[in-house]
Every structure is written in C-alpha cells, then in structure tokens.
Amino acid sequence: MMEFTPAGSLFAPLPSPYTFRDGRSIEGARIAYETWGTLNAQASNAILILTGLSANAHAAATDANPSPGWWEPMIGSGKAIDTDNWFVVCVNSLGSCKGSTGPASMNPDTGTPYRLDFPNLTIEDAADSATHVLEHLGIETAQVVIGASMGGMTALALACDHPHRVRHLIDVSAAATALPFSIAVRSLQREAIRLDPLWDGGNYTDESYPESGMRMARKLGVISYRSAIEWDGRFGRVRLDSDTDDDDPFGMEFAVESYLEGHARRFVRYFDPNSYLFMSRAMDWFERIEDLQRVQLDSALVIGVQTDILFPVQQQEQIAELLASSGAPTQFLSLPSPQGHDAFLVDYDRFIPAVRDYLHRL
Numbered sequence: 001m002m003e004f005t006p007a008g009s010l011f012a013p014l015p016s017p018y019t020f021r022d023g024r025s026i027e028g029a030r031i032a033y034e035t036w037g038t039l040n041a042q043a044s045n046a047i048l049i050l051t052g053l054s055a056n057a058h059a060a061a062t063d064a065n066p067s068p069g070w071w072e073p074m075i076g077s078g079k080a081i082d083t084d085n086w087f088v089v090c091v092n093s094l095g096s097c098k099g100s101t102g103p104a105s106m107n108p109d110t111g112t113p114y115r116l117d118f119p120n121l122t123i124e125d126a127a128d129s130a131t132h133v134l135e136h137l138g139i140e141t142a143q144v145v146i147g148a149s150m151g152g153m154t155a156l157a158l159a160c161d162h163p164h165r166v167r168h169l170i171d172v173s174a175a176a177t178a179l180p181f182s183i184a185v186r187s188l189q190r191e192a193i194r195l196d197p198l199w200d201g202g203n204y205t206d207e208s209y210p211e212s213g214m215r216m217a218r219k220l221g222v223i224s225y226r227s228a229i230e231w232d233g234r235f236g237r238v239r240l241d242s243d244t245d246d247d248d249p250f251g252m253e254f255a256v257e258s259y260l261e262g263h264a265r266r267f268v269r270y271f272d273p274n275s276y277l278f279m280s281r282a283m284d285w286f287e288r289i290e291d292l293q294r295v296q297l298d299s300a301l302v303i304g305v306q307t308d309i310l311f312p313v314q315q316q317e318q319i320a321e322l323l324a325s326s327g328a329p330t331q332f333l334s335l336p337s338p339q340g341h342d343a344f345l346v347d348y349d350r351f352i353p354a355v356r357d358y359l360h361r362l
Contacts, residue, residue: 004270005099006056008064009034009092012136014101014129020119021128028108032057032092032099033133034065036075037083047081048142048166049090050130050151050158053279054271056098059090073348080356081146089137093154094129095121095279097272103202104272116202121278123150123286127157131165141165144359148172148344149311150279153286156319160291168362169300169323170355172344173308175315176322177287182310185224186280192216193273202274214268217276219260227307227340231256292322300330301358303344303351310341331358 009032017025034057039046049059049071060075061068075081081088095102095118103118119125134142145166147155152174159166175182196213198204235256252258300323304316313334320332335350337343344351 003097003099003102003104003272004056005032006034006058006065007067008062009057009099011099012091012133014132018129020125021122022120024119026101026107026114026119029094029101029105029129030099031094031101031129031133032096034058034062034090035137036060036062036088037086039087039137039139043137043139044141044143045085045087046134046137046139046142047086047088047144047146048130048134049088050126050145050147050154051090051093051096052149052151053093053276053283054267055092055151056096057090057092059088070345074352074355080352081359082356086144086359089133089139089142091130091133093126093150093279095126095275095282097275100129102272103274103278115274118274118278121282123153123282124157124161126154126282127161130154130158131162134165141167143362144168144170146170146172146355147174149174149341150283153283156288156292157286159295159297160288163296167298169297169328170303170358171300171316171319172303172351173305173311173316173341174319175286175311176289176292176319178284179312179315183284185220185310186284189217189220190277190280192220193277199273202277204273209269210273211268214271214273214276215261215264218264218267222260222263224310225340225342227309227338229307229338230340233338235259289318289322292319293325295323295326295328297323297326297328299362300328301333301354302330303333303335303354305335305337305340305343305347307336307338308341308343 011030014029018029019025059069059071092098092100097104107114145155152171193213196210199210238255302320304313324330337347
C-alpha cells in the first residue's frame with residue numbers, strides 16, 4: 001500500500017478509539033501537520049490551513065524539510081501569510097495517504113491496511129480531526145482558518161460545527177454543496193480506478209497497482225482543474241515532433257496529450273487509489289447550505305475564479321451570501337484568472353494581494 005509522508009512531518013494523535021460520523025471507530029489514528037512561525041503566549045495568532053484532496057501538510061519549506069512546499073510563495077517571513085506575525089499550521093486531511101490515517105494505513109486490529117474497511121469518510125470527519133491538531137498544540141481558537149478546494153469545504157464544516165474554533169475565514173474555490181457536474185467528474189474518476197482489473201476490489205499492492213485507472217482519473221482531474229482558455233493559450237494545436245506509431249495509430253499526437261500523460265504519470269505512484277476514492281466521495285456528499293446561515297464568524301473572505309469549471313464562481317458567491325446572511329462581514333472576490341480551479345496554486349499575482357490585504361486588516 002502507498003503512504004507518502006513528507007520529511008519533517010509532525011503528528012497529532014486522535015482520541016483512541018476515534019469515532020467517525022458514520023459511527024465506526026478506529027484505534028491509533030493520527031493527523032500529520034507542519035508549522036511555521038511562533039505561537040504567542042496567548043495562543044492568539046494561529047492560522048490553520050486545511051488541504052485539498054491531493055496536498056500534504058508541507059505547504060512551505062521548514063528547517064526539517066527545506067524543499068519548497070505546495071504554497072511556498074504564500075507562506076513565510078514577509079509573505080502574504082507572514083510568519084513573522086502568524087503561527088501557521090497546515091494539516092493533512094484525515095483519509096489521505098500523506099501521513100494522516102487513511103485507507104492505506106495499517107489497521108492495528110488486523111495487521112493489514114484498512115483498504116475498503118476504512119470508515120465512510122466525510123468532510124465533517126476531516127474538520128473534526130483538524131480540531132484535535134489545535135488541541136494538541138494548545139490552541140483553543142484559530143484566528144484564521146484557510147481552505148481551498150476540498151480544504152475550503154472542510155473549513156466551512158469547521159465553521160459550522162466548531163464555531164468556537166475559528167474567528168476569521170478565508171475560503172477559496174470551494175462549495176457549500178457539490179454540483180452535478182463536479183459529482184459527474186469525480187464519479188468518472190472513481191469508476192476509472194475501480195474498473196482497472198489491478199484495483200482488485202481495493203486489494204492491490206505496490207507491485208500490482210491500478211496504474212491505468214489512476215492515470216485516467218488524474219487526467220480527468222487535470223482537465224477539470226484548468227480552463228479551456230489556458231489549454232488554448234498553452235498548447236493550441238501544437239503537434240508532437242514524432243510521427244504516430246504505426247503500432248498505435250490512435251496514440252498521442254498533440255502536445256496537450258503529452259502534457260496530460262506526463263502529469264498523470266508523476267501522480268499515480270504518489271497517491272493511494274483507495275484514499276482517492278474515499279476523499280473524492282466525501283466531497284460529493286458535502287451539503288451545508290442551511291448551516292452556513294448560522295455560523296459565528298468575525299469576518300470572512302471568499303475567493304472564486306471566473307474560469308473555474310469544477311467549482312464555478314457562482315458557488316463562491318453563494319458562500320459569501322450565506323456567510324453575510326449570518327451576520328459575518330464578508331468580502332467576495334471574483335478573480336479573472338485564466339487558470340481555472342488551480343489558479344490558487346499558480347496565479348500568485350492575483351492571490352497574494354488578496355490574501356495579504358485581508359490578513360493585514362485583522
């Protein structure tokens with residue numbers, strides 16, 4: 001089974017047994033996290049970052065792991081999330097294979113991985129488990145909770161279910177509920193994995209791994225993470241230099257196909273397929289529209305991207321309206337980035353000022 005814990009990760013134990021929202025419990029569960037900056041004496045300067053589906057807790061370089069993190073331009077001394085002022089905690093989601101307990105983790109009761117015996121994961125489970133990281137660090141309330149994509153859903157669940165844990169919220173490219181299009185895309189991704197014979201009902205091994213299914217799932221994901229405008233600008237109709245292989249007349253011909261293949265191959269051996277299934281389904285199940293009208297936030301910033309097809313900007317506008325109806329002063333930004341859902345990971349010219357300006361006002 002495939003677990004990929006970044007170097008330098010820290011771990012917060014969950015209560016044992018730990019009970020999920022479906023009523024099932026597991027022993028010895030943990031959440032992986034990393035930190036930056038210094039927690040003040042009042043423990044009042046904490047920012048909690050909640051990750052998307054495939055992200056680990058290594059959001060930025062640390063002394064223990066100096067390699068760049070997935071949000072490196074955003075976090076650090078003098079950056080938008082300024083570690084000279086803030087104590088930043090990034091948690092890897094429950095259910096992941098990046099250090100937190102998930103389907104690829106060993107079940108202490110059986111001595112084998114949980115696989116499909118893992119409890120039915122929900123976004124609320126991810127939010128619940130993140131609060132135990134705060135407790136582990138001696139933090140009663142995070143001044144700011146930040147989440148993007150699936151992490152944005154988790155942040156909304158945390159605000160709904162643990163109102164005393166968060167004062168301010170930055171919610172990025174997320175949704176209060178899953179739309180049919182998003183469900184359809186994720187359903188096809190899960191189907192691609194499950195139809196790979198090597199998935200074997202979740203009983204694959206590192207040697208017998210459903211690579212084809214994961215490749216297809218990742219390609220579908222990447223297509224939905226970016227916009228048609230970006231695909232056209234980056235690749236157009238550029239063809240590959242080599243001629244089509246006579247043995248494979250329908251093989252890759254265009255540069256965009258080669259890009260997708262390379263992206264998929266870099267991913268497939270670095271994420272556990274069963275974790276992908278559980279976390280993907282958790283997003284489809286999420287529904288908190290009514291609850292968001294009753295949150296207790298001091299303020300919120302909601303950011304959407306106009307070219308996002310997976311989490312359309314109308315969904316972020318809806319979140320902002322729901323939060324505002326609860327009485328929380330809420331700012332909504334609709335950014336004209338051409339880079340779709342993944343813009344928060346690449347379009348720093350737009351995202352850095354938005355996050356920096358909001359945090360400076362707190």
